[in-house]
Amino acid sequence: MEKTKLREENEIIGIYERHVDMVYRICFSYLKNAVDTEDMVQNTFIKIIEKSITFESPEHEKAWLIVTASNLCKNHLKHWWQKRGNIEDHLMESPDTDKPHDELLDTVMKLPEKYKLVLYLYYYEGYDSNEIAKMLDKPQSTVRNDLHRARKRLREELGEDLDEK
Amino acid sequence: MKNKRYIDAMNQVTPDEEAKKRMLQNILGESGESKEKGKVVKMKRTKRNSFILTGAVAAAALFITLGLPDMGKNDAGDVLYSKGDVEVTEVSEVPEIPSNPSAITAIFNEQEVFNMFDTVAFMGTVKEVVNLKLDFDGVMHYRAMAVITVDKVYDGELTVGETVNAMLPGPVDTGSVMGADFNITRAMKPGERGIFMPIVYSSDEVWEENGKELKMTEFAKYAIIDTVRFAFMDTDEGLLFERNTFPAIKDAKTLEEVETYIMEKVK
Numbered sequence: 001m002e003k004t005k006l007r008e009e010n011e012i013i014g015i016y017e018r019h020v021d022m023v024y025r026i027c028f029s030y031l032k033n034a035v036d037t038e039d040m041v042q043n044t045f046i047k048i049i050e051k052s053i054t055f056e057s058p059e060h061e062k063a064w065l066i067v068t069a070s071n072l073c074k075n076h077l078k079h080w081w082q083k084r085g086n087i088e089d090h091l092m093e094s095p096d097t098d099k100p101h102d103e104l105l106d107t108v109m110k111l112p113e114k115y116k117l118v119l120y121l122y123y124y125e126g127y128d129s130n131e132i133a134k135m136l137d138k139p140q141s142t143v144r145n146d147l148h149r150a151r152k153r154l155r156e157e158l159g160e161d162l163d164e165k
Numbered sequence: 166m167k168n169k170r171y172i173d174a175m176n177q178v179t180p181d182e183e184a185k186k187r188m189l190q191n192i193l194g195e196s197g198e199s200k201e202k203g204k205v206v207k208m209k210r211t212k213r214n215s216f217i218l219t220g221a222v223a224a225a226a227l228f229i230t231l232g233l234p235d236m237g238k239n240d241a242g243d244v245l246y247s248k249g250d251v252e253v254t255e256v257s258e259v260p261e262i263p264s265n266p267s268a269i270t271a272i273f274n275e276q277e278v279f280n281m282f283d284t285v286a287f288m289g290t291v292k293e294v295v296n297l298k299l300d301f302d303g304v305m306h307y308r309a310m311a312v313i314t315v316d317k318v319y320d321g322e323l324t325v326g327e328t329v330n331a332m333l334p335g336p337v338d339t340g341s342v343m344g345a346d347f348n349i350t351r352a353m354k355p356g357e358r359g360i361f362m363p364i365v366y367s368s369d370e371v372w373e374e375n376g377k378e379l380k381m382t383e384f385a386k387y388a389i390i391d392t393v394r395f396a397f398m399d400t401d402e403g404l405l406f407e408r409n410t411f412p413a414i415k416d417a418k419t420l421e422e423v424e425t426y427i428m429e430k431v432k
Contacts, residue, residue: 009193016189021179028178038180038188045192071369077281105174112280123171137368142322162168 008049015061016045022062022125023069029116030073032109040076044069063135066125070117070136077113107157115150118143123162250302251379255295259307259336275410278394279430284362285321285387286431288424289313291357292328296336301374309333310385311353313361317424320431321365331363331387349393349405359398360423363387397423 020041027040047053047068055061108116121127121135129147133140155161180188246253273281293312298305315327323329338351353359366388370381381388389395393407399420406423408415414426 012192013189016192020185020188024180025175025178034180034184038184041180042188042191045188049192068369071367074283074367075370102174102177104170105177108171108174110276110280112283114283119171120175122166123168124175126167128166139322162171163166 012045012049015048015065019062019065020045023065025124026066026069026117026120027073029109029120030070030077030113036076040069040072043072047072062125066121067135074113104154104158107154110157111150111153115146115153118146119150122147245297246379246384248379248383249377251377252300253379253384254298254300256298256307257296259296259298273391273394273410275412278362278410282364282390283367284364284395285323286319286360286362286427287315287321287323287329288317288319288358288360288420289315289329291353291355291359293355294333294337294353299372299379301377301379304375306374307336309335309337309350309353311337311350311389313359316358319360319424319428329361329363329387330385331361331389332381332385333389334392349396349398349407350389351392353396353398354400357398357400358420359396360420360427361389361397362395362427363389364395397427 023041023044024037027037027044028034031037031040044065053064055064108119111119117136118132121132122129127135129143130140132138133143136143151162243255244252245255290313291311292314295310297308297310299308309332311331311333313329313331315323315325315329318325333350333353335350337353364387366381366386368382372379372381394410397404397406397420404418404420404423406417408417411426414423417423417426
């Protein structure tokens with residue numbers, strides 16, 4: 001029994017070390033503060049344990065984490081009020097300033113969430129629109145449209161195109 | 166197609182070693198705990214030292230979704246959903262909820278309304294609204310479901326003539342229930358026109374309460390997530406929406422003025 005537990009822990013540690021930075025970036029792009037981001041990063045990896053997930057391949061592992069982290073963050077944003085037990089806990093809390101400062105990063109953070117995720121998957125992880133569509137269970141045309149709109153917004157804000165050298 | 170500038174920018178968003186260690190310890194700690202106790206893993210929360218919401222916001226949020234003990238006498242109607250100790254029942258009356266009229270002011274600003282969530286936007290006509298009791302094995306919440314016919318689509322994969330089921334953040338007015346703060350969703354009545362911006366529930370959206378789970382997509386595809394900012398209603402009392410949140414149309418008198426603004430914002 002102990003051996004099984006140890007093996008599971010080692011597997012979790014391996015998955016965590018491979019992907020924690022990616023999961024953190026995805027969560028931060030939704031939540032924009034370190035505290036909530038850490039919560040959702042933890043919850044993403046806890047889901048693997050909770051649901052006894054086994055991955056078919058490294059690609060499956062990565063895609064599962066992207067989708068799960070994204071869904072948990074969206075869920076968190078939509079239902080944050082359900083999780084707040086005591087109003088007094090929040091009255092003294094101040095606006096968050098954890099975000100690093102970079103013109104592109106600041107602009108990306110202000111984009112709608114549906115744009116932020118496709119941008120990240122496309123420009124950072126290098127997935128193409130077909131792969132993103134499959135991963136997010138959306139029509140490819142929607143993904144292409146979201147990418148187009150995201151690029152347009154960035155161009156308007158920054159005065160330059162990400163696709164240009 | 167990877168982009169170096171984008172990668173450099175995003176690489177600034179990385180947890181430091183201490184944070185990585187802390188998160189891993191929490192994950193593994195939770196893993197051991199669940200195995201020992203044989204229970205469902207409870208979502209972990211980091212100790213908080215900051216939060217984006219103001220007190221008024223938190224007050225409003227708490228008010229909107231206050232969990233109530235079972236009041237017992239809620240003229241139980243049709244059971245619309247029942248699964249795993251969660252039951253959703255249509256009710257014609259809901260218990261009176263104590264309100265703080267000054268609290269419902271500023272949950273989301275204009276930018277957040279348009280940018281924070283995966284919403285659709287459409288003009289529609291309310292076909293039906295029903296109050297609901299959600300029973301999480303003894304812990305009750307009250308909401309409403311609006312059935313809306315789509316008349317015009319501004320954003321999202323909807324078609325004209327389609328019917329949309331959207332959860333509302335509180336019950337609709339049955340004559341003696343809510344305060345004036347809930348004027349937008351409270352005001353929803355069959356036959357009224359409005360512009361709606363509900364969020365789209367993702368397939369794994371779950372409401373957890375009292376150890377029970379309600380998978381939202383088994384019940385509704387959309388939700389209007391606060392009472393005043395995601396719907397613009399043309400009512401007998403005039404055009405109702407949260408004017409302070411949308412300064413550009415603060416003085417709007419017609420739904421068509423709102424429409425022009427929304428089309429500009431979502432394009």
